[in-house]
Amino acid sequence: MEKEESVIKAIEEIASQLGEESVLVDDLDRSAYSYDASGMQAVPSAVIRPSTSDDVSFVVEVANKFGIPITPRGSGTSLVGGPLPVSGGFVVDMQKMNGIIDKDEENGLVRVEAGIKVRELNEIFSDRFMPINPDGAGFSTVGGLIAEDSASPLSIRYGTMGDLLYGVEVVLPNGEIILVESPGPPSRRSILNLLVGSEGTLGIFTSALLKLPRRPENRIAYKIELTDISDALILQEEIEKSGIGVSAFEVYHNYKELVEGAGTEAVAFIEISGTQECVEIWDSRLKSILDNMEFPFESVTEEKADDVWEGRKNLYEVAKVREEALKVVSLRVYPSLVRDAVQEADRT
Ligand SMILES: Cc1cc2nc3c(=O)[nH]c(=O)nc-3n(C[C@H](O)[C@H](O)[C@H](O)COP(=O)(O)OP(=O)(O)OC[C@H]3O[C@@H](n4cnc5c(N)ncnc54)[C@H](O)[C@@H]3O)c2cc1C
Known part of the structure; x- marks a missing residue:
């Protein structure tokens, strides 16, 4: 099967499951997703915008079936070309998955979808905040922060993203959805450590459990x-x-x-x-x-x-x-x- 044909078939399958509006194929849309903050460029064949973990899993399975590379993307603030589809294929834009799943006010724990942004995290608790804000304007998503184990000026005091992370849900390269949480057996923490900083290569994060620190007086x-x-x-x-x-x-x-x-x-x-x-x-x-x-x-x-x-x-x-x-x-x-x-x- 010709590559072009396989891409078209994959797009059709994904659009029929996720809806036409979740698959962007216009030149203008694809061009908008061909940049990040590095100034490099790579144009995707299509941009997929999933709404649920099952959507992400479906996209991964279809991409595997047709042998099409996929690149997850948060807000595209990467300075190193991380979310660019340098081998072609699809960009999976996680920004629609930006909800708060649950929160524990007393302990400052919050489970969020991976496309939520730093500035939105800052509005969840009145007395707690998100100290990792690498781009300075609060645009970076939780998924991007985990994938980069991002640091920012306040990392001297609060550490990097991995230090705030207590669990993730991740769609593995075979489409399987797994939940990895800590505390738990030490092996869980090891898997979490492996996923943090994996730059989108080991799976697509769909949600995360974070502990936010108290705002200083x-x-x-x-x-x-x-x-x-x-x-x-x-x-x-x-x-x-x-x-x-x-x-x-x-x-x-x-x-x-x-x-x-x-x-x-x-x-x-x-x-x-x-x-x-x-x-x-x-x-x-x-x-x-x-x-x-x-x-x-x-x-x-x-x-x-x-x-x-x-x-x-x-x-x-x-x-x-x-x-x-x-x-x-x-x-x-x-x-x-x-x-x-x-x-x-x-x-x-
Ligand atoms: C002015 C400026 C200053 C910056 N300073 C710093 C700094 O001091 N320290 C620092 O660490 N970074 C810094 N950055 C880089 C950037 O802000 C961070 O790396 C940020 O974490 C990227 O988040 P994002 O949502 O924009 O991810 P993107 O840029 O979209 O993607 C970054 C990487 O994460 C992967 N990814 C995104 N979402 C997911 C997901 N859901 N699952 C799996 N993989 C995913 C992508 O494939 C890509 O490899 C800076 C950026 C700017 C613009």
């Missing part, structure tokens, strides 16, 4: 101007010595090249959060460190703190337009290695 974000990356290392050491509970610490090197009009070589974004009393103490300690080191800084409280992290998104955009790779180096590893890593990245 207070938070303050700082933007600090540095002479170069070595300042960040000294600053990190001073902060550590003074016992300040930092929840986020990101440093942008070559800032002058990324931001027009910026007069500084490197910038650090820091957030502290916790109880009112703690934050007040840490704020005054941090400000005195910054004054002593003569680093110019601005600080913003609670309501404006999110804007600082949303602004970070623009740096990725600028880097993309200029086709510059943004090199990300973690300050969580041995800080002494960061300088070497930055120098190495600059050489390559």
